[in-house]
Amino acid sequence: xxxxxxxxxGSGGRAEGQDSAAARQQERLDEATRRDGAKLVSLxxxxxxxxxxxxxxxxxxxxxxxxxxGTFVPFTVTVERSMLSTATALMYVRATRRDAPxxxxxxxxxxxxPFDLIFPVDLAGPAGPSIRITRGFAVPPxxxxxxxxxxxxxxxxxxxxPRLKAGVLKQPxxxxxxWANELATSSVIxxxxxxxxxxxxxxxxxxxxxxxxGEYEIHPATDASFRKDRELIVVFLIYNxxxxxxxxxxxxxxxxxxxxxxxxxxPPPGAAEDHTGDNHPAPRxxxxxVTHTNPQRFKPSLMGAHFDPEAGHPMxxxxxxxxxxxxxxxxxxxxxxxxxxxxxxxxxxxxxxxVGS
Numbered sequence: 001x002x003x004x005x006x007x008x009x010g011s012g013g014r015a016e017g018q019d020s021a022a023a024r025q026q027e028r029l030d031e032a033t034r035r036d037g038a039k040l041v042s043l044x045x046x047x048x049x050x051x052x053x054x055x056x057x058x059x060x061x062x063x064x065x066x067x068x069x070g071t072f073v074p075f076t077v078t079v080e081r082s083m084l085s086t087a088t089a090l091m092y093v094r095a096t097r098r099d100a101p102x103x104x105x106x107x108x109x110x111x112x113x114p115f116d117l118i119f120p121v122d123l124a125g126p127a128g129p130s131i132r133i134t135r136g137f138a139v140p141p142x143x144x145x146x147x148x149x150x151x152x153x154x155x156x157x158x159x160x161x162p163r164l165k166a167g168v169l170k171q172p173x174x175x176x177x178x179w180a181n182e183l184a185t186s187s188v189i190x191x192x193x194x195x196x197x198x199x200x201x202x203x204x205x206x207x208x209x210x211x212x213x214g215e216y217e218i219h220p221a222t223d224a225s226f227r228k229d230r231e232l233i234v235v236f237l238i239y240n241x242x243x244x245x246x247x248x249x250x251x252x253x254x255x256x257x258x259x260x261x262x263x264x265x266x267p268p269p270g271a272a273e274d275h276t277g278d279n280h281p282a283p284r285x286x287x288x289x290v291t292h293t294n295p296q297r298f299k300p301s302l303m304g305a306h307f308d309p310e311a312g313h314p315m316x317x318x319x320x321x322x323x324x325x326x327x328x329x330x331x332x333x334x335x336x337x338x339x340x341x342x343x344x345x346x347x348x349x350x351x352x353x354x355v356g357s
Contacts, residue, residue: 074210136210235318
């Protein structure tokens with residue numbers, strides 16, 4: 001019995017020691033995270049005073065969606081992979097209103113920004129020359145400066161290593177208002193693919209998966225150049241369609257393709273640009289008309305009884321266009337959205353390039 005008691009007591013002591021060591025390690029990690037977060041905030045503070053310095057350049061692109069309150073801004077930042085040496089980082093995003101009083105644009109214990117949050121970042125990602133980090137935030141419409149601070153994170157805070165690299169970006173942003181009850185669209189997105197989800201992301205995942213919309217997730221293309229063996233995928237959302245008293249709505253979307261051309265000499269006045277009687281928009285100067293796709297239509301009989309534009313349900317529009325028959329060159333996809341109830345119309349242009357297969 002004595003031996004058993006000693007064995008039990010010895011095992012408990014080791015367990016308590018292991019728990020204590022794990023707790024101390026977690027405290028060190030938490031303290032390192034707090035220090036890293038404080039350094040990120042300081043980088044943004046310095047950028048707001050014009051005194052920031054960066055070890056690398058941060059690229060930026062963004063889109064705009066209508067949010068339940070305000071406007072949602074999904075964005076992607078890029079960094080050259082060769083500039084970074086760690087597998088993880090922290091990224092701090094701060095949005096400040098450009099019209100805010102200067103004294104409220106300086107960090108302090110009582111300052112509240114329209115948006116500021118620190119994100120953990122995995123720098124491994126898919127192979128390629130650049131690391132792409134996609135996140136999102138929501139703010140009211142208006143004029144903003146967005147500050148992004150990205151700093152490498154040491155894998156082990158107890159192991160000394162060379163100075164961790166950091167970069168800061170200041171990005172001016174004009175955020176549109178989608179709540180004015182005018183026919184509107186989100187940004188038009190060129191996509192690599194659109195994935196069908198088995199379930200919508202949780203609320204706490206939205207900022208890290210900003211292109212997940214309902215049962216679909218959009219994967220934006222890295223640039224606007226597409227090889228001929230690929231498909232051009234264009235997707236966007238339509239907002240604020242008019243609903244009649246009898247609960248009817250009717251929106252048509254037309255797509256027309258134009259190619260940029262180089263003319264050796266100018267055509268006779270009125271000759272090359274005379275498209276009277278053509279059943280498509282006239283090309284602009286330096287363009288030729290290529291083709292169109294079938295129009296899209298959004299109305300109750302096609303969208304189902306559950307769909308209600310007045311409840312904020314957006315119409316997801318888009319096209320997939322095979323490029324195998326296209327000549328190499330620069331193109332414009334002209335999109336026209338027509339609300340057949342209100343008779344309002346708006347146009348959007350998408351520029352892209354077709355390159356060799």
